[in-house]
Amino acid sequence: MSNAGHSKRPPRTLFFGMPGNFSLPPLQALLESGIEVCAVVIPSSLPLNSNQPAISLREKPSQSRTMLPLLNSTLHATILQTAWERQIPLLEVQRLSDPLTLSTLSLYQPDMICVACFSQRIPPALLALPPFGCLNVHPSLLPANRGPVPLFWTFRQPEHQAGITIHLMDEGMDSGDILAQEPIAVPDGISYAQLEFGCAKRGGALLEQSVWELYQGRATRIPQDEDRSSYHSYPSSKDFRVPVAEWDALHVYNFLSGLIDWGEALILQAGDEQFVVEKVISYSHKDVCDELGIASCKQGKVLWVRCRDGWVGVEGVRREKER
Numbered sequence: 089m090s091n092a093g094h095s096k097r098p099p100r101t102l103f104f105g106m107p108g109n110f111s112l113p114p115l116q117a118l119l120e121s122g123i124e125v126c127a128v129v130i131p132s133s134l135p136l137n138s139n140q141p142a143i144s145l146r147e148k149p150s151q152s153r154t155m156l157p158l159l160n161s162t163l164h165a166t167i168l169q170t171a172w173e174r175q176i177p178l179l180e181v182q183r184l185s186d187p188l189t190l191s192t193l194s195l196y197q198p199d200m201i202c203v204a205c206f207s208q209r210i211p212p213a214l215l216a217l218p219p220f221g222c223l224n225v226h227p228s229l230l231p232a233n234r235g236p237v238p239l240f241w242t243f244r245q246p247e248h249q250a251g252i253t254i255h256l257m258d259e260g261m262d263s264g265d266i267l268a269q270e271p272i273a274v275p276d277g278i279s280y281a282q283l284e285f286g287c288a289k290r291g292g293a294l295l296e297q298s299v300w301e302l303y304q305g306r307a308t309r310i311p312q313d314e315d316r317s318s319y320h321s322y323p324s325s326k327d328f329r330v331p332v333a334e335w336d337a338l339h340v341y342n343f344l345s346g347l348i349d350w351g352e353a354l355i356l357q358a359g360d361e362q363f364v365v366e367k368v369i370s371y372s373h374k375d376v377c378d379e380l381g382i383a384s385c386k387q388g389k390v391l392w393v394r395c396r397d398g399w400v401g402v403e404g405v406r407r408e409k410e411r
Contacts, residue, residue, distance in 0.1 A: 097124070098122050098123050098124050099123055099124065099199045099200060099220070099299055099300070099303040100124045100126050100196070100197065100198050100199045100200075101118060101123055101124065101125055101126065101198055101199065101200045101201065101202050101299065102125075102126060102127050102128075102129060102193060102196060102198045102200075102201045102202070102218070103115050103118065103125050103127070103128045103129065103167070103201075103202050103203075103204075104129045104130075104201060104202070104203040104204070104206040104210075105128065105129075105130065105167045105203070105204050105205055105206060106130060106131065106167070106205050106206060106207060107130065107166045107167060107168055108166075108205060109281060109284055109285055109288065110204060110205040110225075110227070110284055110287070110288045110291075111167050111204045111205045111288075112165060112166060112167050112170065112288070113285070113288040113289045113291065113292040114202065114204040114225050114288060114291055114292040114295045115128065115167050115170060115204070115292075116170065116292060117292030117293055117295060117296045118202060118292075118295065118296050118299065119170075119174065120296075121296040121299075121300070123296060123299055123300070125174075125176055126176070126177070126196040126197075126198060127176060127177040127178070127179055127193075127196050128167055128168075128170075128171040128176055128177070128178050128179070129179045129180075129181055129193070129206075130146070130167070130168070130178065130179070130180055130181070131180075131181060131206065131207045131208050132180050132181060132182040134182065136182065136183070138182070140180075140182045141182065141188065142181065142182050142183040142186030142188040142189045143179055143180070143181045143182065143183075143186070143188060143189040143192050143193075144179070144180050144182075145177060145178065145179060145180075146168070146178040146179065146180045148172040179192070179193075181208070184208050184209070184210065184211055184214060185211040185213070185214075189214075190213055190214060190217065193214065193217065194217055198217070198218045199218055199219060199220050199303060200218045200220045200221060200222065200223060200299060200302065200303070201214070201217070201218050201221075201222040201223070201257075202222075202223050202225075202295060202299065203222060203223065203224045203225065203257065204224075204225040204288070204291065204292075204295070205225075210222060210257060212259055215257055215258070215259070220302050220303060221256045221257070221302070222256065222257040223254055223255070223256060223257070223267065223295065223298055223299065223302070224254070224255055224256075224257050224262070224264070225252065225253075225254060225288075225291040225292075225294075225295050226238070226252070226253045226254075226255060226262050227239050227250060227251070227252055227253075227284065227287040227288075227291065228242070228250065228251055228252075228253060229249075229250075229251030229253060229269060229271060230253040230255060230262055230266060230269070230312055230317075231262075231263070231312040231313055231314065231316050231317035231318070232316065232317070232318050233318060233319075233320060234261050234262035234263065234317060234318065234319040234320070235261065235262065235319050235320040235321055235322075236321070236322050237320075237322060237323065238250075238320065239280060239283055239284055239287065240280075240320075240323050240327075240347070240350075241320045241323075242274060242283070243274075243280070243342060243343050243346035243347060244323075244327060244343060246339050246342055246343065247274060248273070248274050249271050249272070249273060249274060250271070250272045250273075250274050250283060250287060251269060251270060251271045251272055251287075252269070252270055252272060252287050252290045252291040252294060253266055253268070253269045254266070254267045254268040254269070254291070254294045254295055254298045255267060255312075256309065261319065262319075263312055263314075263317070264312070265309035265310060265311050265312070266309070266310040266311075266312060267298040267301070267302065267307050267308070267309065267310075268294040268297060268298050269294075270290055270294060272286055272287055272290060274342075276338065276341070276342055276345075277341070277342065277345045278342075278345065278346065279345060279346060279348070279349060280346045280347060280349065280350060281349065283346070323352075325352065325353075328347065328350075328352045328353060328354050328355065329355045329357050330343060330344070330354065330355065330356050330357060331357050332356050332357065332358050332393055332394065332395045332396070332400070333358070333359070333394075333395070333396055334396055335395055335396055336395055336396050336397040336398060337371040337372065337373060337395040337397060337398030337399055337400050338371055338398070339395075340356070340371065340393075340395050340400045341368065341370070341371035341400050344365055344368040344400070344402065345368050348365070348367070348368055356393050356400075356402070356405075358383045358384060358393055358394065359383055361383065361384070363384070363391065363393060363402065363405045363406075364405055364406050365402045365404075365405055366402075366403065366404030366405060367402060367403040367404045368400075368401075368402055368403075369390050369401040369402060369403055370390075370400075370401045371395075371398060371399065371400045371401065372392075372398055372399050372401070373397065373398035373399075374398075374399075375399075376392045376399045376401075377392060377394075377399070382394070387401075389403050389404075390402070390403055391403065391405055
């Protein structure tokens with residue numbers, strides 16, 4: 089998108105992200121659109137009580153050193169690798185509210201800060217640093233599903249439509265004015281990683297559009313309707329338990345398909361029995377077990393578990409006694 093008529097230079101941004109799958113597409117979109125990313129900021133992986141300074145430059149490892157820290161991403165690249173390849177300063181921050189952090193970031197004189205998945209809360213002093221504000225890429229149709237992992241709750245609730253929102257950040261949690269928004273379909277059987285990547289790609293396109301429009305004075309700010317807002321915290325272990333008697337088979341199937349690779353144990357709660365799922369096979373709204381009234385049956389390698397309406401087929405499970 090052209091920046092003619094506003095300035096002879098493109099907007100300058102600081103990019104806040106993490107080495108996972110969601111941050112890379114928005115960073116790539118900014119770079120490909122001609123927006124200057126003057127530094128990439130990542131959170132420190134060390135505990136707060138470590139001796140690491142508040143903010144430091146993360147150097148590229150030598151070829152002889154292990155690259156294991158980059159394996160957090162299932163993509164072929166991460167924002168770390170992109171920053172090093174493009175010779176963009178990569179800053180690792182331990183304490184965002186520290187005066188050293190603020191003074192270091194202010195040296196880059198950013199017009200805006202862009203955030204796409206960052207584990208630390210942005211303090212007020214940093215929100216006030218860039219003259220055009222801070223933009224966040226959030227994978228929900230705000231004001232619904234505010235919070236750290238909205239796509240988890242898209243699968244849990246369930247919803248057949250997710251979304252992506254670009255909003256200006258304020259001191260609240262995902263509560264600032266909306267600049268751009270787009271719904272995203274959630275097909276049956278889609279994985280979390282697939283849905284997250286789709287949201288990140290569309291989020292990147294909307295982010296670079298919003299940066300240019302804000303920089304050129306063409307952006308429309310839409311306040312969020314607090315009466316329609318909802319918030320979800322990070323899920324606990326109980327949120328990975330599926331009450332099959334309360335959910336229909338398609339709901340169970342989609343939740344298991346979406347979260348099977350999250351690394352948490354997915355447990356089907358069927359009366360006083362529990363089944364720990366290792367693989368999701370299928371679902372059916374027909375009776376798949378011959379014996380009436382039973383909660384589950386085995387057909388070859390597939391264990392079929394009765395849901396409120398229909399059956400879900402899973403594989404590689406072990407039974408646990410109800411605690």
